[in-house]
Amino acid sequence: MRAIQITEFGGPEVLHEAELPDPVPGPGEVLVEVDHAGINYADTHAVEDSYLSRTELPLVPGGEIVGRTGDGRRLVALLPRNGGYAQRAAATEALAHEVPDEVTDGQALALIVQGVTAWHLLRTCARLVPGESVVVHAAAGGTGSLAVQLAKSYGAGRVIATASNERKRDLALELGADIAIDAAPEDLEERLVEANGGHKVDIVLEMTGGPVFDASLAALARFGRLITYGLASRVPPTPVAPASLMAHSRTVTGFWLAHCLRRPGMFREPLGELLGMTVKGDLTPRVGGVYPLSRAADAHTDLRARRTWGKLVLDVRQ
Template identity: 75%
Template sequence: MRAVQITEFGGPEVLRLTDLPDPVPGPGELLVEVDSAGVNYADTHTVENSYLSRATLPLVPGAEVAGRTPQGRRVVALSGSGGYAEKAVVPEALTHDLPDSITDGQALALIVQGLTGWHLLRTVGRLAPGESVVVHAAAGGTGSLAVQLAKEYGAGRVIATASTKEKRDLALELGADVAVDSDPEGLTERLIEANGGHRTDLVLEMTGGPVFDASLAALAPFGRLVTYGMASRTPATPVAPARLMARSHAVIGFWLVHCVRRPGMFHEPLDDLLAMTSAGRLRPLLGAVHPLADAARAHEDLRARRTTGKLVLDVRA
């Protein structure tokens, strides 16, 4: 089968198309004939071995696939790795059947980014009706869905951040009440101004570094900052407990891995997201679709912040 494999860690240049033997499923696993594979920002960390879990070589990246089982079931699944290939082995427990009303691209947008947005707002962020929400990278895969979900779940004001006017306009189109420049310089003041001069209740933050620092400074008493990424690859300033106590702030980490095997935290939220999409209440934002051989280009675009929405590899191309 054709697959994109890495045999050394590094940047996009280490992603190479090759031929590999078909994978063989073990107990509790399914073989999926992959039609489309999702590309996540976390994949760029995996390829350079800088993510939360350590990778081993050789490796076929790709944590999510859409396709069919040999029995003809159309599914979307979390693969952990091995997704950038014509065939992938996936855990049966993390495989979800797809209705005909959902495209592969929509399903891939929902299984990681959609679930992440759902849990950021409901499980860890605990959004209450009327609260203000800051969504960073609001034109990206997770951010574009989180903007819509925040409105769906009763946020009083959704404040989007993005790096370009085009991305900010897109966030407004998706339902954000206001969109501001994501440049860390002056970001705290822009967030407070965008919230009518008031500090914010909930921030969804995946950049790290100075954006994390500016976001924490913009929180209201009892405000929560949920950190779920480190896209800048720059560490934030360490947070002293006394600083949190002084303003009754909370900093909460989130990693979707801790949800997927817990009862009620994978299939049920995914059903909710799929139903909202089928009903037209949620619009997964699809970005570029690249052929499998162009996986390196997809990674280059992600790291250069040239993308919006969900990136997909068309494995059949």
């Protein structure tokens, strides 16, 4: 089968097309003929071995697939051991969900990691109360574009989006954000407070790290919650002193979807809810780019350069 494989760690340049044997499903697994694979920012970390979990070589990247089983079922699946950038993949039944006919492949791929992550950021971690203000960084991205919509659906009083350019800010407004501001870290604290009518904010969903994390924490109101779920800048933030959290009754919470996969009710159930919302038209996952399998390196290059928006997808059939 055709696949993208890496045999050394690095940037997009280490992604190469290869001919590999078909995977052999183990107990509780099913072989899926892959039509499309999802691309996540986490994939760029896996390729350079800078993710939370260590990567072993050789590696076929990719944790999200949608395709059909031998008995004709159309499934979207999360692959805990990667392997998605390929024509076939062995998927764990417990981490797979049938896709309604009304949902496209790209929409299903947008929901399985980024959608479920956005759900948990707001529901499990932030415990959003109707009327609270929510800051969504990278609001035009895969997770951010869904978090904006879900925050409004769950009753947020004001959704403040940040994005790196005007086109992305316009998209965030189209998705329901009340205001969209520049994501640059300089004077970000002041801009967040100004965007919230001069008041500090209740919730921040943050995945950049570095000075963006620092400014977001400083912009939190009393009893505010900052949820960190990524380090896209690859720059660590300033260490947080417990006394500074106590002084303002602020909370910093980390989130990693992998911790939900073996806990009852924390993966398939939110995914099912999101698929249902998409069928009803209450949620609109956006696909920002479809690349042929052979151009996986280009997709990673564009993603790391912040040239993309929405969900990125590999067409494995091309």
